[in-house]
Amino acid sequence: MDMAYLLDILGNENRRNILTLLSYRPCYVTEISEELKVSPKAIIDHLKILEDAGLVESFYDQQRRKYYEIANNVRIEVSISPLMFRVNVSRVDIEADEQKMLHDKYAEEVALKKDLEYSLKHLYEEFQRLNRSSIELQEAQRSVQGMMSEITGMCIDIINEIAADQIEAELLYMLVRGPTSYDEIVSRLHIPDNVARSELAKLMKRGLLTYEKGLWSIA
Amino acid sequence: MDMAYLLDILGNENRRNILTLLSYRPCYVTEISEELKVSPKAIIDHLKILEDAGLVESFYDQQRRKYYEIANNVRIEVSISPLMFRVNVSRVDIEADEQKMLHDKYAEEVALKKDLEYSLKHLYEEFQRLNRSSIELQEAQRSVQGMMSEITGMCIDIINEIAADQIEAELLYMLVRGPTSYDEIVSRLHIPDNVARSELAKLMKRGLLTYEKGLWSIA
Numbered sequence: 001m002d003m004a005y006l007l008d009i010l011g012n013e014n015r016r017n018i019l020t021l022l023s024y025r026p027c028y029v030t031e032i033s034e035e036l037k038v039s040p041k042a043i044i045d046h047l048k049i050l051e052d053a054g055l056v057e058s059f060y061d062q063q064r065r066k067y068y069e070i071a072n073n074v075r076i077e078v079s080i081s082p083l084m085f086r087v088n089v090s091r092v093d094i095e096a097d098e099q100k101m102l103h104d105k106y107a108e109e110v111a112l113k114k115d116l117e118y119s120l121k122h123l124y125e126e127f128q129r130l131n132r133s134s135i136e137l138q139e140a141q142r143s144v145q146g147m148m149s150e151i152t153g154m155c156i157d158i159i160n161e162i163a164a165d166q167i168e169a170e171l172l173y174m175l176v177r178g179p180t181s182y183d184e185i186v187s188r189l190h191i192p193d194n195v196a197r198s199e200l201a202k203l204m205k206r207g208l209l210t211y212e213k214g215l216w217s218i219a
Numbered sequence: 220m221d222m223a224y225l226l227d228i229l230g231n232e233n234r235r236n237i238l239t240l241l242s243y244r245p246c247y248v249t250e251i252s253e254e255l256k257v258s259p260k261a262i263i264d265h266l267k268i269l270e271d272a273g274l275v276e277s278f279y280d281q282q283r284r285k286y287y288e289i290a291n292n293v294r295i296e297v298s299i300s301p302l303m304f305r306v307n308v309s310r311v312d313i314e315a316d317e318q319k320m321l322h323d324k325y326a327e328e329v330a331l332k333k334d335l336e337y338s339l340k341h342l343y344e345e346f347q348r349l350n351r352s353s354i355e356l357q358e359a360q361r362s363v364q365g366m367m368s369e370i371t372g373m374c375i376d377i378i379n380e381i382a383a384d385q386i387e388a389e390l391l392y393m394l395v396r397g398p399t400s401y402d403e404i405v406s407r408l409h410i411p412d413n414v415a416r417s418e419l420a421k422l423m424k425r426g427l428l429t430y431e432k433g434l435w436s437i438a
Contacts, residue, residue: 011230
């Protein structure tokens with residue numbers, strides 16, 4: 001799943017509204033069109049884009065009416081900070097062991113239809129518990145991002161002190177973010193091959209860089 | 220910070236490319252324009268949008284050249300799954316105690332310029348450690364999202380069994396996602412006031428719902 005493609009898709013308000021509607025229940029075109037006050041033609045175009053991206057799929061009910069629903073479990077995380085712009089897209093698939101755990105915990109009583117109302121309340125509590133975990137994880141993630149940004153800032157200050165020239169500084173800025181391949185270094189810094197090689201060798205001699213498995217990094 | 224506005228901004232490839240460039244170092248318009256092969260006029264327009272959103276800010280260097288840099292620490296999380304479409308935007312601010320902790324740990328030696336190269340390596344290790352934490356948190360978050368999606372699915376199955384009619388089912392679908400106000404229920408389900416009131420009263424009598432602090436929820 002391509003992050004640029006997904007952000008393009010989510011960058012449209014009507015498509016976001018369609019996803020919100022479908023997250024409540026499957027809908028057909030006329031319903032969506034009336035709800036959002038957007039022409040059926042435009043809704044069909046948006047649904048086509050969402051379907052091509054694999055986010056939405058369709059099925060027919062007994063009356064042969066075509067319904068759309070959200071098809072995929074996707075997570076997108078965007079971090080923006082003075083020294084970082086990172087977009088992370090991942091498919092969410094529930095692990096087999098988690099699925100088994102959930103099954104052991106609830107699915108059996110549900111299957112037996114023993115006491116469905118009781119099971120519903122039980123599941124609802126579990127949902128709320130997971131929701132709280134999710135919020136806690138978000139807070140932890142925010143705190144980690146804040147600390148990463150703070151540390152990168154300190155690194156940049158040090159680099160500005162110790163770098164002999166601008167090229168050396170930019171090289172170190174780049175490597176402080178993580179191991180980088182030679183090709184990426186050359187293409188991002190727009191420097192000739194021989195300059196890159198001599199700069200890297202110089203910094204390696206100073207004991208600041210290492211080269212391992214095709215990647216340059218801070219020693 | 221408005222989530223719709225931010226997704227609109229990130230839904231443009233040139234703006235994403237500008238943020239990527241600026242995450243490496245501050246740049247001026249001509250640099251960005253040449254790097255991205257986009258006209259300076261268009262770059263200026265994009266920078267204006269990014270600046271208005273508070274994501275980018277500008278400063279002047281000694282030669283009175285105007286530079287742009289990323290101004291803000293923002294985190295956006297989008298969860299898409301068959302029963303959920305949720306966008307979460309948060310500003311990342313490093314907590315005072317974390318800042319103090321980082322300061323105690325590193326800033327002093329950096330300030331003393333005791334051994335800058337040593338400090339750089341030290342900070343780099345810390346950055347890598349945080350990066351690993353961030354990846355672990357992402358995985359935990361994915362797993363929680365998967366389980367929430369699985370549980371909502373089970374809830375929907377139960378609701379389909381126990382609901383007396385379509386309105387009751389839609390009401391329960393909605394409340395299974397979390398406590399909801401009366402106004403939101405009425406406006407989302409498009410049902411008249413008296414119908415909503417009688418449905419809610421019926422479900423409350425069955426012991427399925429409770430009403431507290433202006434919000435309806437599963438009991």
